[in-house]
Amino acid sequence: MKWTKDHLYNGFFLILIAVLSTKPGKVFFTRLLAMGPTVIEQSEQKYTGDMHWELIGLNTPNFRWEQAKGEVVFVNFWATWCPPCVAELPSIHQLYLVYNKKVKFVFVNGQSWPEIQGFFKEQNIDLPSFQQGSPTPEILQTQRIPRTFVIDRNGNIVIDEEGAVNWYSESFRKLLDELITQ
Structure with missing residues (x-):
């Protein structure tokens, strides 16, 4: 032939x-x-208000949303079996290593801690992981993962991304720096 x-x-x-x-x-x-995230126009941003959301820490202390008041918050819904979630984790981990003292990172996963822990060990990463302790507030509910919200110090959702994103892009780090200093 x-x-x-x-x-x-x-x-x-x-x-x-x-x-x-x-x-x-x-x-x-x-x-x-994967591209960098898109910032929501200020007139389109939603206010999270006084949400009541409790999370059970798997490798970190439990968390209540009230604890994040006045902080920049990075909320990511993900799973170990989700290819887009796995694809964006290296950039998230890089971001976490640089910004974990300046930004509150919340990684929500419905899997068991042994599954997550084994995955983290395999990937050589460690991120503060949580499971739901109370229902997710409506404004943060999602049907697809990965889904990430970045919330500014005033409680406004500045970024709402679905799918894999390069979270360590220069433009996103610049935005985070601006949000932190506001």
Whole structure:
């Protein structure tokens, strides 16, 4: 059989489809395509108000939303089995290492601590992880993951992103620096 251009293209696309059907392939291509987050126009930002939300700390103390008053908060809903969640974790981890003393990070996951802990060990990361202690406030509810909210010191949702994002982008770090100094 003589190989033609069509055979090569078809072979390439079959290999691409095979790679994309695996979790590592999905993670790789999602990470490759991830962009920085988009800031919500000030007139479109929603105010979180006096939310009552309690979270059970898995590797960190329990958390009540009232504790975050006046702080910049990064809330991420994720799971270990979710390829886009896994794809964005390296950039989130880098961000956490630099900003964890200036920003309150809240990572919400419905899985058991042994599952999360094993995943963290495998990925060589550690992030403050929580499970729901009370229902998620309506303004932060989501049907898809990953879903990330960045809330400013005044309680306004500045970023609401669904899907994998490069959270360590220069533009996002600049925004965080501005939010911290406000």
